[in-house]
Amino acid sequence: MDARGTTDRARGERLLQLAIAAGDVFIIATATLLAAAQRFDVPIIPVTNDINSIAVSVGPWIVIAWVLANVVRGTYARAHVGVGTVEYARVLSAAGLTAGAIGISSYLTKFELSRIFFVLMFLIGVPMLLLWRWSARRIVHVLHHRGHLLTKVLISGSEERIDEVATVLRREKWLGFQIIGALVPTSATATETPGGVPVIGFTNETAPNALASEADLVLFAEGAFPSPVDFRRIAWDLEGHDVQMAVVPSLSDISSGRMAMRPVGGLPLVHVEPPQSLAASRGLKRAFDLVGASIALLLASPVMLVFALLTKLQDGGPALFRQTRVGRDGQLFECLKFRSMVVDAEARLSSIGHLNKNAEGVLFKAQNDPRITRVGAVMRRFSIDELPQLMNVINGDMSLVGPRPALPAEVRRYEIDVQRRLHVRPGLTGLWQVSGRSDLSWDDTVRLDLYYVDNWSIVQDLSILARTVHAVFASHGAY
The missing domain is CATH 3.40.50.1980 (Nitrogenase molybdenum iron protein domain)
Structure with missing residues (x-):
């Protein structure tokens, strides 16, 4: 790439930043208008004045203030656009800064701002902004894959x-x-x-x-x-x-959230917080798992019922497959899955050992496993066979996000460092799921799982869940 190419890249990055900012303005303005258009009679939040008049008088100022908050919080910084969770965190921080500024200004000026308008504006605007940033990120990644903006x-x-x-x-x-x-x-x-x-x-x-x-x-x-x-x-x-x-x-495999730069006498010290494996096993994550798994189970019930019937009708075998797995701190539990293989799959494992793609690791991976049924192939392609594990999450044996649940035979072959994967509950999805699934080598799987254990955060869990949807429909490494 010559100097002209470098100039084009820089121009492209500036256009990208302007496009993201323009999208933010449009979304914030839309959220303001939608909030003004609603009419709800909520007893605990009385309507104190006409919402339309508020939208006309203060709406434009709110839009300007919210966009400026994004600028102040650095949500358009080139270093963060399209990479990591910092961009999302700063978008949320800018929304909080705007809400605080509006609340304080209304109190100091005794302006009777409609609470319904205030709440709806952020309930609509924040998810739309996050979705827009996620969509823009996907576009940037596609451009990178095609050799643009490199x-x-x-x-x-x-x-x-x-x-x-x-x-x-x-x-x-x-x-x-x-x-x-x-x-x-x-x-x-x-x-x-x-x-x-x-x-x-x-x-x-x-x-x-x-x-x-x-x-x-x-x-x-x-x-x-x-x-x-x-x-x-x-x-x-x-x-x-x-x-x-x-x-x-x-340092390697340490998230930015655990590091803080603090100059001391001109010496840049990088402070590193302790690993987060204990936090990943406590109340906040458990509450997140219970709420998320309950909602997901309710939404997925129709699909689960259909595939349970198809599995049963295909060969008369059980719809569910129960397998002993190793949970947190080495405790054994029954991991539930829809049966995607023939009934005697375990007995036939020794006859297909030559198909193993992961001979150097502890996992068995076969891209064309002859034991998989026709219904099972469909379920595996979209990870439907793993939906019953939502019950494991509700029971406390698993988490929505975490390391891959391991077999006892695999754990017996773990080296000392790898055993750290057992410090948290295994997950229905995880970094391994959104980073290639079965296409990953054993070393990469371990690296990703250990990174997750040491760098856990709710923001990372939310990011992994969002990426899981894309990974499932893309079906990369699903076999």
Whole structure:
């Protein structure tokens, strides 16, 4: 990509930010109008004046204030748009900031703002804003996959660390990072790293190499500079050029929510909160599971009834398949699923061992398992066979979100670190589900599960549940 390509990318990013902002304005204005159009007689929230007159007099100011709150909270920042949960959290924070400002202003000016109007505006506007941001994110990811709005990345550091970073960036293509080369210490002599990243220069000439290669971003991994003074000089050399800089810390698999940068005497200290495995097993998550599973079970009941009948009619066998799994802290429980295989599937397992795609791991994975029935294939494609596990969630054996429920035979083969997956309840869905399902290697499955256990949060659970819907209908890795 030449300089013109870099300019087009920057222009594209600005247009994307403007498009998101325009969508926010439209949604906030729509929510305001819809709130003004409603008429409800709620005894505990009396209507104190005409809602239409309020919409006309203060509606435009509310729209402006809400958009400005999004600007102040940085919801349009390039670093957060399309990546992670920070964008969603800041959208919610901006809504809370707006609600607080409206409430305080109404109190101080003694303005009789309709409570119905106030409540409805946020009940309508906040979900619509989150849905819009999610939709915009999907569009950005599609553009990245098609080679648009890519960020040209130059990785600087030791060859080993460069390959570790490159592996992540190549795996997560939706991030839109295009690796153009590596900068290694002067002691290195290879023309490319062991992972196949071409070496285009040395770390002692980072700025000239970044400018010559027209990189959009320089990632500094371990070994990229010998001292903080050298990094500061690199920053000086890149000042005034459209080149971003990011440092990859030696820490890995730690969410941004657990890290906080607190400069002390000019020394940037990264404070890391303890792992969240205990919080992931307490009351808030349990309440979230009970409410969510109860609602999901009520909505899914018709579909479950249909497939239970189809499974029974197909071969006369039981509709449900009960299997002993390992729950939190190693406790055994009966995991419920719709039977998707023939009745004697367990007995036939030894005869199809040659089909196992995961011989190096502890799981059995066969893309064309002959034991799967026709009805079972449909259920597996859309994860319908796992819906009975909602009862396991209500009973407290499982959670809506968590690590994959393991078999006792698998757990007996766990290494010490992998046993940490058992510190929380297994999940009906999880990071493994939304990141590839059966297409994942055993190492990737473990990495994702351990990341979830250590970095649990309600916001992450909500994000995983939303991504699960897309993963299920896309059916990637479902077999």
